[in-house]
Amino acid sequence: MKDRYSVTNYSVQSILGLIESEDIAIPEIQRPFVWSSTKVRDLVDSLYHGYPTGYLITWKNPDVKVKGGGTSEGKTVLIDGQQRVTALMAALAGLKVLNDDYESKRIKIAFNPLYEGEDTPFAVLTPIIEKDSKWVSDIATFFSKDFSTFRFINDYCGKNPECDPDLLDAKLTDIRAIATRQLGCIVIDADCTIDEVTDIFIRINSKGAVLSQADFAMSKIAADEAHGGSMLRKAIDYYCHLAVKPEFWSIVSDRDPEYMASEYAQKAEWLKSDHDNIYDPDYNDVLRVAFMHEFGRGKLPDLVALLSGRDFEARDYKGEIADESFERLKAGVLRFMDRNNFQDFVLSLRSAGFISPQIIYSKGAVNFAYNLYLTLRRNKDIPSTDVKRWVQRWYVMSVLTGRYSGSSETVMDRDIRMIAEQGFFTVYENVVAARLSDTFWQVELPQKLETTSTRTGAWLVYVASQVKEAANTLFSGGVKVSDVVATIGDIHHIFPRNYLKKEINAPQSLYNQVANYAYLEKRINIKIADRKPGEYFTEAKNACLSGSEYFGDLTDSDSLMTNLTDNCIPEGIFGMGAEDYEAFLAARRRLMAKKIEAYFKGL
Structure with missing residues (x-):
């Protein structure tokens, strides 16, 4: 079987040269740089000390036939290691990178030749460091074409008389050796599909990262x-x-x-x-x-x-x-x-x-x-x-x-x-007939509502159905579900959670069922507190009959019953307690499913 990739080594200097000559394309250079300055410093420090920094992965675009019988050679694209290479170009070559607002900014890594300690001689440049004569403000200085070791030693020792020129010369040799450090590069065959490239990427990447198909396409x-x-x-x-x-x-x-x-x-x-x-x-x-x-x-x-x-x-x-x-x-x-x-x-x-x-x-x-x-x-x-x-x-x-x-x-x-x-x-008629049959509406959909997740499709469509019909929140005569749908705090447990925990020791998986949720104004929710549903629903009904004040806004029985219907509250709620909770859930799921069905068929 033909090898799907080959492995070679390039010096840091060679990689940067290939990119500068556009023999290797680095698409990330056009996008915001996501690494922190500290991470750039750490990469430089690793190369300085000769530590491994992981493989780069490139993929060569296939050669294509052009009119006239010739062939156009495909460009090599860097598909993994883009942030590392961009970091090196920023730190060593003085390249500006883009921030989140697409502004071009320099990342300057400073170096202290006289540093002694267990940590690192490198630091992200700060105003304090820039004023300290012991620090070289920008290591890109060492890799510029016109850098002179002799002039640098004379200048640095002039500012720091305690510095040993021979020691400084050795330090300069060490830091400039970064350019000759070897980077492993995996070159994936041009005939590999995106799925094969992804598979190779996952097998090689020790962090288990996934190569996004969209990232690959955007690089291409x-x-x-x-x-x-x-x-x-x-x-x-x-x-x-x-x-x-x-x-x-x-x-x-x-x-x-x-x-x-x-x-x-x-x-x-x-x-x-x-x-x-x-x-x-x-x-x-x-x-x-x-x-x-x-x-x-x-x-x-x-x-x-x-x-x-x-x-x-x-x-x-x-x-x-x-x-x-x-x-x-x-x-x-x-x-x-x-x-x-x-x-x-x-x-x-x-x-x-x-x-x-x-x-x-x-x-x-x-x-x-x-x-x-x-x-x-x-x-x-x-x-x-x-x-x-x-x-x-x-x-x-x-x-x-x-x-x-x-x-x-x-x-x-x-x-x-x-x-x-x-x-x-x-296609639409066939899909709806197959997936949204009577069995779906009557059996499968109520089962889908047997969940605690407010991200389930059935719950989201139920809420949308309330929004579309301009339904009011529970016990409200003017506040719409659409007014509070973005506020998770306005979801109310119809059977209050503390009430269920006290009466039947209900676990979270039971009291947080979506069929126990309704949108409700916070002020009303606070007044209801942890009371038995049969109690506070009956209070609302009696208040609407007598015209007396209670915790809600509705003032007559017809408005109350319409509101309960809009919120899929079962008719028997006025006598329900903790012992009726699971029967309540089953009944409300059926009502919610019927509302969703009517909503869908009315679109």
Whole structure:
């Protein structure tokens, strides 16, 4: 069997030289540097003392056939060790790195040749250290091309007369030896797929880290300057950063004229005044949606293969496939970023009741829903006014069934292909008939509500159903569930937790069942305290009949009964105590399931 990788050693100086000459691409150099300055210092110290610093891993892009019969050699990409190499370039070569706001900053590591102790002669530069003549403020000085050992010794000893020139010379030899320290480099074969690269990565990485498919794809994109990959990757990064921090636009517009002149900036500018946080995508989300929508595939490794020029039938690599794939990916990214598309999709989630990040399910479900939105918008047979409705129903179905939870690429890929082959409506009807049958609504869904997790799809859809119908919180005549849904503290135990612990010694797994939860104003919750449900519900009923004051806002029996129905409270609650708790849970789960069913069918 052919070896899938080879191992070689490079000196630090050689690695930095290969990167400077662009023989090895280091995509992370264009993104915020996540290491702390202290971690940079520790890496330098390890190299100084000759300690191992782990392997670098590179992957060579496959060579591609170009028109005319020639071959274009693929570029080698550094896929693991990017932070280490960036740290070395910052500390030894004086390279500026980007902080979280994409500002270029120097990380200066100081060195004390006269240091004596068990710790380290290196330190992150501070104003105090900079004023101390014993410290050299920036070790990059030692690795510059015009560095003179003779001049440095004379100058340093002049400032520090107690220094022994011979000892200083030895120290300089030691620190400059960092450039000749050997780094192990694993070179993965160009024919390896992303799955094989990931497997090799996991087996070699002693920390058990996982190589993200999206990280791999972004590295591949950024390294391809011939297709504008660097700008595309930057555009994706900026867009995702702006989605979370709209104020970042002022920094981008001031400091990156190249980006501002691109079509990506025009697509992203609207985010500078957008503060909606229902769907704040990261680069994984952007890549997946753009790829699914534009290529009709759901597996991200296929994107890496296509960007490499992979011809799946001929089993080789062709330049025209790489050209087309980059153009299609760019088009998909621009459609993702488009203000009308993005805001209209988010509006479809909001109008279905998903108004807060707290009740948004998995990113996988949201990503597929956005892909579906973009796909249906291009279908001339579906009126644009109906697109949101169908997206809502598919999203709710996928949340209720957990369709895109966990490792969902295969399911997404299958769904995309079926929709392309059979048409959306045929696939939708078949999926709903198979997954949302009467048995689901009557048996499976109540079972899904038998949980303590407020992140389960059934509970989230239940809350969305209350939001959509503008239901009031329990015992309230004016405060909506939508007003308090983002505040976890406003979830109330209908059977108070302390009451259940006292009466039946109920464990957390029992009193924290989601069927025991209802949204409730804190002031009302405080007044109810730890009372028996039959007692405080009866108090509310009697007060509404007599017009007397009590802990709630409702003032008549009809309003109270409507409120209890909206919150799926069983009719027998007025006589219930701890001995009825499990029967209450079963009854309320059935009511919640019926509400969810009516909500779904009414979308």
